[in-house]
Amino acid sequence: MTLTIATSIDDVLAAMANGARPIAGGTDLVVGARQGKVTMPTDLVAIDRVTELATVSKDGDSIRIGAGVTHAQLLTNDVVVNELTSVADAAALVGSPATRNVGTIGGNVMNGSPAMDTGAPLMVLGASAELQTSSGSREVTLADLWTGPSQTSANTDELCTALVIPQPAPSSGSAYIRLEYRRAMEIAVVGAAAALTLDGDSISSVRVALTAVAPTIIEVDGLDSLVGAPANDETFEAIAAAAREQARPISDLRASDRYRRHTIGVMARRAAHAASVRASGQIVPVPVNRAFGVGENPENIR
Amino acid sequence: MSTNEQAVTLEVNGIAYPVQVPMDSNLSGVLRNTVGLTGTKEGCDDCECGACMVLLDGQPVNSCSYLAVQAEGRAITTVEGLADGDELHALQRNILAAGGVQCGFCTPGMLMSARALLDRTPNPTDDEIRIGLSGNLCRCTGYAKIIAAVRETAVQL
Numbered sequence: 001m002t003l004t005i006a007t008s009i010d011d012v013l014a015a016m017a018n019g020a021r022p023i024a025g026g027t028d029l030v031v032g033a034r035q036g037k038v039t040m041p042t043d044l045v046a047i048d049r050v051t052e053l054a055t056v057s058k059d060g061d062s063i064r065i066g067a068g069v070t071h072a073q074l075l076t077n078d079v080v081v082n083e084l085t086s087v088a089d090a091a092a093l094v095g096s097p098a099t100r101n102v103g104t105i106g107g108n109v110m111n112g113s114p115a116m117d118t119g120a121p122l123m124v125l126g127a128s129a130e131l132q133t134s135s136g137s138r139e140v141t142l143a144d145l146w147t148g149p150s151q152t153s154a155n156t157d158e159l160c161t162a163l164v165i166p167q168p169a170p171s172s173g174s175a176y177i178r179l180e181y182r183r184a185m186e187i188a189v190v191g192a193a194a195a196l197t198l199d200g201d202s203i204s205s206v207r208v209a210l211t212a213v214a215p216t217i218i219e220v221d222g223l224d225s226l227v228g229a230p231a232n233d234e235t236f237e238a239i240a241a242a243a244r245e246q247a248r249p250i251s252d253l254r255a256s257d258r259y260r261r262h263t264i265g266v267m268a269r270r271a272a273h274a275a276s277v278r279a280s281g282q283i284v285p286v287p288v289n290r291a292f293g294v295g296e297n298p299e300n301i302r
Numbered sequence: 303m304s305t306n307e308q309a310v311t312l313e314v315n316g317i318a319y320p321v322q323v324p325m326d327s328n329l330s331g332v333l334r335n336t337v338g339l340t341g342t343k344e345g346c347d348d349c350e351c352g353a354c355m356v357l358l359d360g361q362p363v364n365s366c367s368y369l370a371v372q373a374e375g376r377a378i379t380t381v382e383g384l385a386d387g388d389e390l391h392a393l394q395r396n397i398l399a400a401g402g403v404q405c406g407f408c409t410p411g412m413l414m415s416a417r418a419l420l421d422r423t424p425n426p427t428d429d430e431i432r433i434g435l436s437g438n439l440c441r442c443t444g445y446a447k448i449i450a451a452v453r454e455t456a457v458q459l
Binding site: 001003005023025026027031033034046049072095096097098099102183184 | 326328347350352355358362364368371372433439
């Protein structure tokens, strides 16, 4: 086994061309290997000191989040908090301060867990993963990237270098909310993200994606019929109904399939409501779960 | 030297330790068994309990789930690095005085998370203290006395 500490993307791609696998904070890989759930790759390339992977930048009409940006950085980045607020909601819920310090958005996305917190927000914001090899790069939509639990369509020599997100339109807002049984070191029982644009009091676009109710993060289909509808309780209930309908949950230690199917509707409704409040220009503090979440009064908005 | 071992220099509490470690060793194991600093505890070995918390370049990290070889070139701070000789750090004095130590197993990790919190947020609210310590489990004290100790330290420092 070898570990190379890289300081540039070129170093990483050269190592990966020779069969090395990337490691950032190791919060999925090392834990998984110690539990015997995954095999530790023979050759690793540490990417956590590649500073060019760890920036958030605006590039024309898109916002680019480097794959090496940690959850802690997402929480303190003004562009993410103000314009991609649901991603900040999600980052705030991940693990603990220690997990957020070393865990990265690229690691979260490429680990491919159906319960990942940053996945649904990225999907509703229309993010693509930028995948690079030593011979070129391509962008893959998240729907095409995630093929199953812990499975992606990326080749083994491809490094995720960034998540590329279209600049949200004016009067847009997004939110991610999850059902959790405790406030730290928790994994989503179910979760939902919504991104919504308002034209006056009515909805001009809406996307909703669901966490931990299918083999991958999934987007709710058929919401185009809500364009032009008012951003009110009736519309949010229609979103909840679509989420319940399209969820394909399993039963496990944390929840039964029936409970997940019911609560995914609650999360989708609250996420859409919070996103609409943000789209209207009001501030709902990050993370939504604390201001607007389970067991809290939804009127608690400032 | 086995091909699965690597010579690395780990900087722990300001001292450089040249060590030979298996590539897949976790940092907590190397700190305890090779460097010989047993203040850092291994609890769950699953990134959940926080007993293994150390600071890497000032940031709290679960050392059970961090590869030792990946820590080369980073400043590692363990609980042994808190006190100044025989003089306990204010956090250590206050957690003792408040009754925030019972079995003591979580204490090193709690202290390291608290230290990082106070370095970053010198006057934390109770909510910020709770979030700062949210990756550290204690099964004895019920947390209230630990939080009181951190609050008292913030006032003193």
